[in-house]
Amino acid sequence: MGNRFVITVTAENSDEGEPLIDEAVGEIQRIESLLTTFSENSQTNQINKNVGIKAVKVELEVFELIERAQRISELTDGAFDLSYGSLDKKFWNFDKLMTELPDPETAKAKVRLINFKNIVLDKSICSVFLKEKGMRIGFGGIGKGYAADRAANLLKSKGVKSGIVNASGDLITWGNQPNGEPWTISLAHPDLPTKAFSKLNISNLAVATSGNYEKFVVIDGKKYSHTINPKTGYPVSGIKSVSIICPIAELADALATPVTIMGVEAGINLINQLNSVECVIIDDNNYVYKSNNVKID
Numbered sequence: 001m002g003n004r005f006v007i008t009v010t011a012e013n014s015d016e017g018e019p020l021i022d023e024a025v026g027e028i029q030r031i032e033s034l035l036t037t038f039s040e041n042s043q044t045n046q047i048n049k050n051v052g053i054k055a056v057k058v059e060l061e062v063f064e065l066i067e068r069a070q071r072i073s074e075l076t077d078g079a080f081d082l083s084y085g086s087l088d089k090k091f092w093n094f095d096k097l098m099t100e101l102p103d104p105e106t107a108k109a110k111v112r113l114i115n116f117k118n119i120v121l122d123k124s125i126c127s128v129f130l131k132e133k134g135m136r137i138g139f140g141g142i143g144k145g146y147a148a149d150r151a152a153n154l155l156k157s158k159g160v161k162s163g164i165v166n167a168s169g170d171l172i173t174w175g176n177q178p179n180g181e182p183w184t185i186s187l188a189h190p191d192l193p194t195k196a197f198s199k200l201n202i203s204n205l206a207v208a209t210s211g212n213y214e215k216f217v218v219i220d221g222k223k224y225s226h227t228i229n230p231k232t233g234y235p236v237s238g239i240k241s242v243s244i245i246c247p248i249a250e251l252a253d254a255l256a257t258p259v260t261i262m263g264v265e266a267g268i269n270l271i272n273q274l275n276s277v278e279c280v281i282i283d284d285n286n287y288v289y290k291s292n293n294v295k296i297d
Contacts, residue, residue, distance in 0.1 A: 003144045003168035009155060010162045010178055020158055024151040024165065031147045034062055035139040037085070047128050048085070048136045055122060055129035063126045065250075066119070069142055072254045073116035076270070079258030081230055083130070085138030086113035092235075094226045098217045101224070107233030114230040145208060145253025148172045152249070165249070170208035170256075172249040188213075190240035190282055198280070198288075200245065208252035210260050211241035229261050236261050238284055245294070246277040255279075264289055 007024050011017030036042045043058045050056050058066075072080045091102075091110050101107070118131040130137065139146075144167040151165045152172045162175020164183060173183045182203040186196035193213045200207065212225035224235035242259045244252040255277070259267035264281055271279045271291045281289040 005144075005148070005151075005168075006164075006166040007151065007155075008164040008166070009160045010175065011160070020155055020160060023158065024155050027151050027154050028147045031143070031150060034059060035143045035146075037136075037138055044137060044139065047130060051130040051135050052133040055120070055125075055127035057125060057127045060126055063121065063123070063128065065139070065142070065146055066128060066137075067121060067123075068250070069139075069254065070116060070119065070121070072142075072251075072258070076255075076258040076262065078114075078116060078230060079261040080141060080254055081114050081116045082137040082139065082141075083114050083116055083119060083135055084141065084228075084230065085136035086134065087111060087228060092226070092228060094215050094217050094224075098219075100219060101234065104232070104234070109233070111228065111230050111233040141257055142250055142254040144168065145170055145172075145206070145249040145251070148206070148249040148253075167249070167253075170206075170249060170253050172206040173202055174204050176203055187243050187280060188241070191286070197282075202245070205245055205247055206249035206252040207243060207245050208249065208256045209241055209243040210256035212239070213241070225260075227257055227260050236263075238263060239267075240282045240284060240286070242267065243280045244271070244277065245279065246274075251277070 005028055007021045009017050009020055034043050037044050043062045047056045069082050088110050113132060113135050118135060120129040120131060148165040148167045149172060152174060155163055156174060164171055164173045176182055182201040185200045185202055185207055187198045189195045189197035190211050190213050212223060215226035217224050224237065227236045229236050239260050242256050244255045246252050259279060264283055267281060268289055268291055271277055278291045278294045280294055
């Protein structure tokens, strides 16, 4: 899925644990085959190929994932949007050749096709239709969280009492460590991504982080992250990282980027209104903001 998955399970021995991990890997690969944009036959590419032409019937699990994504788009006023796949990646490449930002009108024009309201769902026949030519959808903002959840659920159904599925830093945990203690998760320091700025003791929870250290450019001394605000067409600034903590990896994955786009005040206000969802935000001045119920070491 373009991400490195690390799976940890508690088991009596490797002969018992390794086949279970293999099954979890198989589940992740199955989901990748449905959602990837790198396979002509994936459901995502079938939807994108028929943009503006016809609705495409999809697997029920893909349809329901899109339904949930659309609800998050509504909740975040479009800060999360599956049609983010419409973004011209050649325009926003964030490589060494990018030495200046476009003018505001050009930037806004480049994101004109990003509009979740033009993703039309028909539950009666399980179909998806993209209304406007040039649109594309992609699951980069939710897919790895969904895959982590599915792998964890499969392992739990096989009797695995505790473990972690880690999708490139976005992870879900269940149960406790063999010594009975909760799992200990480190939150990366946005200025030193290989170092931890804090630790969380969690069990039966997921954590996902969006950070400006992942991909960025520096123009005139200012750092611009690869996260684009779909309303302005400009990279977001003001926040270095957002970590979401909740029981579902899919939801944590899907909320981390939109909270970054929304900004500290609006993002914290949103999270404080959601049941069983918490967040930790680090702004450009390294000030740490926490939602109501977060306790970090």
